[in-house]
Amino acid sequence: MNIADKAKLLLADGYDEALLLFCCELTEEYIKSYCHLEEIPKGAEHLASQMAAGCYREAKDGGKAVKSVTRGDFSVTYSDGAQDVLQGYSERLNAFRKMKW
Structure with a gap:
């Protein structure tokens, strides 16, 4: 089972095939890089x-997901899109990271 097939299982409410494949390619490129x-x-x-x-x-929501909320003097920060989602996994990816010479 490849990455796209496993991602489809996580998206039980349906999905756009082309957008999902793009997100899989983006994810693979991010991890490799x-x-x-x-x-x-x-x-x-x-x-x-x-x-x-x-x-x-994130892409399906239009990249407008709320990233943080501050209540004192009210403030809302929106996500920068898919890049924020991918960067959120960097700590877990560190176990696979190789040093670049």
């Missing part, structure tokens, strides 16, 4: 499908 790897490690495949599903949800 962040970890300095040529391919996604076996141990990161489930994480990649979670990231792709999150990226899909």
Whole structure:
């Protein structure tokens, strides 16, 4: 089962195939670039499908998800889109990251 198939399982309410495939490719590129790897490690495949599903949800919502709310003198911060979703997984990706020389 590839990353897209696993992400489809996480999106039980239906999905747009083209957008999901784009999010999967974006996720794969992000992981490879962040970890300095040529391919996604076996141990990161489930994480990649979670990231792709999150990226899909963010793209489907139009990138206007609320990132934080401050109540004193009211303030709302909106997400910067799919990039915020992907960057949110960086701590978990550190286990797969290789040093770049």
